[in-house]
Ligand code: SF4
């Protein structure tokens with residue numbers, strides 16, 4: 001694609017990078033065929049090729065974008081499916097991130113929208129505030145129908161979590177270590193006891209911001225699996241957030257500040273404890289952390305540490321794939337599992353076969369379903385900002401999965417689990433919960449009457 005940035009503009013490294021990305025695009029349109037919003041809406045401007053033109057025009061002309069331009073760019077999920085489809089290696093992720101940052105600086109959103117976006121940036125990365133929000137949302141549930149659509153969308157997610165929360169068991173006598181009983185607000189460093197001492201090494205498990213409030217069962221399962229592999233696990237609850245929420249809202253100053261704090265803290269912890277990896281079990285956070293190295297490549301003081309954090313970051317499925325896993329000998333093969341690969345996992349980190357292979361190795365009958373590459377509509381905070389499109393995508397994804405006639409859905413990202421659970425009665429769990437179960441951890445469906453009892457009792 002031909003671009004017309006001025007020499008002055010190209011002196012800015014961010015615009016220089018945008019220019020290099022744009023120039024790789026040959027307008028072939030292959031990316032449109034896998035874009036969820038293009039498939040749903042059918043407008044060229046709601047597909048990647050059209051958005052690339054909008055971004056080029058907006059950045060080149062350096063003017064305030066129109067409402068129409070912002071509308072089409074806001075509708076992008078940042079699912080990155082277009083990057084997987086693109087034969088020319090266009091890094092759409094970095095381009096749309098630059099666009100979001102530009103819009104945040106130049107475009108004056110309506111007051112309510114600004115307040116809502118600011119509220120998301122203030123609450124989600126902070127577990128304490130987020131807990132308060134959940135309590136408030138519970139109190140408001142009797143008058144839910146009177147609230148604006150966006151608030152209702154948020155509350156629907158909460159009810160998905162309440163159902164997911166049924167799986168937060170108190171243990172079935174099968175726990176192998178005290179890690180499973182770690183409280184949600186465990187200290188910054190919570191070394192797990194390991195019989196026989198530190199056999200393989202130490203790793204840090206990023207507790208996550210929303211996840212340390214809503215997905216403690218996922219963190220517990222992860223800890224048990226890593227301990228079983230002989231690692232000493234340090235649960236890293238602080239700093240709580242990778243910065244993706246603010247970054248994707250275009251709040252660049254805030255996200256950069258958070259990235260810098262994270263890098264400094266995690267490097268210090270890694271050195272103190274001799275961590276060999278920073279394990280992440282929410283793929284959206286993993287994609288963000290793996291980008292730190294690139295984001296700070298020009299920062300002399302931080303570049304090496306940022307790069308090290310990105311290098312140390314491993315999705316849990318990626319890390320476990322390199323281990324020799326042992327699963328119990330009982331048959332799991334009459335449990336039919338559909339593995340839903342989050343976009344940040346399959347498109348963002350290019351981790352595709354590892355979680356699937358692990359589930360098969362554990363003995364589960366993993367089923368295929370159509371449109372696996374399509375986003376479920378969760379996409380960070382997208383389902384709160386663009387609830388109608390997110391709703392359509394969620395229904396479409398779960399309808400496809402249900403066609404596969406399965407018992408349980410596994411996913412690698414809490415956001416996808418919570419979002420999809422609104423549209424199906426099939427239980428949805430994190431991949432590590434199933435792996436942990438197969439490796440003699442507690443059953444993820446305890447108290448969940450939706451899961452066919454005959455399968456549970458026949459199997460275990
Ligand atoms: S597939 Fe790649 S090169 Fe083709 S239009 Fe899309 S972004 Fe451009």
Ligand code: SF4
Pocket residue numbers: 034035036037038046047048051075076077078079080081082083092
């Ligand atoms: S990131 Fe996803 S929604 Fe956005 S243009 Fe690419 S494929 Fe479409």
